[in-house]
Amino acid sequence: MIKAIVKDNAYNDSVTLMLISREVQKLDGVEDVLVGMGTELNLDLVKMMDMFVPELEDVTPNDLFIAARFDESKVSMDDLLAAFNDEMNKKKESGSGDYQPPTLDSALNHLQGANMVVLSIPGEYAAAEAENALRAGLNVMMFSDNVKIEDELRLKKMAVEKGLLMMGPDCGTAIINGVPLCFANVVRRGKIGLVGASGTGTQEITVVAHQLGEGFSQVIGTGGRDLSETIGGLMMIQGIEALMADPETEVIVLVSKPPAASVEKKIYELVKKSEKPVVIDFIGGDAESIKEAGAYPCLSLEDAARKAVALARGEEAVDFDGFDASEADLDQMVEQAVAKLKPEQKYLRGLYTGGTLTDEAIKYLGENHAIYSNIPLTPDRDIKHLENKQGHICLDLGEDQFTRGRPHPMIDPQTRTDFFDSHVDETTAIILVDVVLGYGSYSDPAGAVAESLEKARKRVGDNDFIVVASVTGTDQDPQDLNESIKTLENAGAIVMPSNAQAVRLVDRIMKAAAL
Template sequence: MNTRVEVRGGIYRDSVTLLRVSRALAQRPGVTAATVAMATGLNLDLLVQQGFTVPAGAGPNDLVVAIRGEDEAAVRAAWEALDGLLAEAPAPAAAGGAPEAVPARTTGAAARRLADPGGGLALVSVPGRYAFAEAMDALAAGLNVMVFSDNVPLHQEIALKEAAGRRGLIVMGPDCGTAMIGGVGLGFANAVRPGPVGIVAASGTGAQQMMCLLDTAGVGVRHVLGVGGRDLSAEVSGRSTLAALAALDADPATEMIAVVTKPPASRVADLVHSAARRLDTPVTFAMLGEDAADLTDATAKVLRALGRDVPRWPSWPAPPPPGPPSPGALRGLFAGGTLCAEAALVARRELGPDPVSGHAFTDFGDDEYTRGRAHPMIDPTLRLERLAAEAADPACAVVLMDVVLGYGADPDPAALLAPAIEDALARRPDLRVVVSLCGTPADPQDRDRQAAALQAAGADVFASNAEAARHAARLARGRAAAAAHGRHLEGA
């Protein structure tokens, strides 16, 4: 084997571009491993785990390139292709072949080119340390703002939302991964039918779960206003949630509002409930907590309020395993933070005072895992590595994973995940894998095609995250409860 590692200072590329470059290099003839990433602590640790030696002094503002090949010629050829892959695409030509106007250098300058910027929207997706300036520039230009960026300091979030409130605007985010305005998805969003429901979400994947379940039930969504995961904290006090509620209430085409969030601060929850009672549009709450309804039950409540039937949520059971499940630890490996939190709550209720220790749930979309890396809904590397590690741990009996489809997500997640599941089950026939699949048949990845591939690999697949978590917990408890749920699956 031949290996080459280099650190390049003063070069930045976004994590999605670097993921694309890494995959392109890894697919070249004779290349056995290739990583191109910003030299964050997490990325450097991963390179060491892969057997690379990283030069001393590399930091998060540097680009690190590591390539391993079968021989020197393969590595040299990959290295020669690197600069071309890193190069930015040329600016597109305008209609008729004429060069485009010089791009605006600031958000405010771009807004000034609009005929009427009032009520428009700026989407900010830059490294977190730069997001505040861009978002404030957009607010000053009269634009609402969606801040996709994460790792934005809390005091900057508060300042942005205070500035938006003074101008009668809304800040969605920071770390707002999902939004939909008039049926147009922004960030990670699913292809759902249009309809009467508006969603206010301090949770990206929580909103996606609800909109996908509503679509399955034949009910469409008009708007999804993401507000960022910290909006209902005591510090931020629901500033964007209150603005979003007022905006949806003013929309005559919105007949029902749903508020989706991880556990809010108690005082802020009271504030939001009080504001909701003053609206003309009915509001349903899905505020996850120890004693609260899960997202599936909250969706059912929305359906009943609209006079719609609650369907049986789709599931795709795997072929019967060779033997009964054995009790053991449940390990949740999630890309969605709210889906992870919900699954942990549901599993705790199901497991009760379980004598088995070692149950654990990890949110790979948390900031500590995404600094310098693409979100796990785009880049599955960390979760695939953890799946292999859990399969090698005899204490682990069940692995529960989410797969989130839609625009912006991995174009074919089953292409990598299904072989990894097959490999894990081949090495551990007693292991069980359960997948929560959040998506719709109209998504670019096609929910049903993804489900079929994951099912064929040996996973039990559920459209409802809560049902997936209950099933996984019952499997972790052992034979009796799992056998009873297996009979339910056979009738699904």
């Protein structure tokens, strides 16, 4: 049986509705369910799931719908609706009870003196609200995606003219005046300022610097398209200029995938004018060009953090491509890991939630191993070319192809849980994972990984695999860094101090085991 219910003009945010979909699907007899707003994307998903029914013909983006396929001998649509209402009530009860203004104007009336707005609304409405905010003299952080690139360009030009920040679209991480926004970790204030077009890359740098005892003046996000030819790096440049002028910032860090050539040139010209040292991690970018601009190139996200910390302390910024552990301890780790493998265990399974962390892993491991991915180094290493999963895999599970109709795996671990079930088997030798803590992330990502490992071990029997993990987090994050590490170690994982060190260890194990 396939049925749908439509609730007119009943807006709720997409993440909440996706999480509710997951809970409703747990009802006995429910085969498939999608709870969402009547956007074009969601209606396409319903059609792909073969659940489009006449009731959905006239649905609008302002309408909420529940579409389901179920066994009517076990469950009814009334049961699904009751479960939906129960989950909605739980969400309301778990809220803070604070006033939630329905419009920007009412928000400004409620919080007079505010100078920043964070937007997380459907992309088709986000540009108009951002424009209203900029016209009102507000800085903007736009978490929303699916915003037209011409709207992004127009909004960023307006922000530059007004001397404001327009972070986004699809900006997931910022820390402004010490306040973490969206996906961000709790780090101390300090002398380092950062501008990033990379969410988990920014998080990794901030937490490593925090763990080394330094902190951040400001962490400014740009959104992933900012350094494209079309946008021209408008917000990266705006952010650099702001940090150059900021008396609390003594060191500047830039992190992004390599910019478009014309944008890169503009950034380097600006960096040359900086009286403050600048550390640049354009992941996979040209180190010599960075040096020519008078800046410090980086070998990894961790290396960027270490160099920024050294410069903040007036010390020499040297390359770090090693380990915190001693060579003797590393040799023992590798020897013990390889000893547990059986002949049929041949393959790496990198199951990442952070895109930049995935990218860092692939770029390093890809130098010595054939790594297949959904974000491959070269087209021939695209995951679609790998037959029967017989090869090394490293996936960014937060990419759109895996998150259509479901929350990002940093919010809800189910996507990674599903890939543990489908991609870890008797041929798996090594599992490489990231665990990202902080605001916005799932309440216990380490626990979710531990549960997946326990299930996988039961499934593969005697073929125990090697698990290498890193935790992007601090001692002040709500998930508790130390407890997260302990949970992973109790689940049999080797927990390394950074993603870069985890990847290097995996490389050593793969070479030692001739994988």
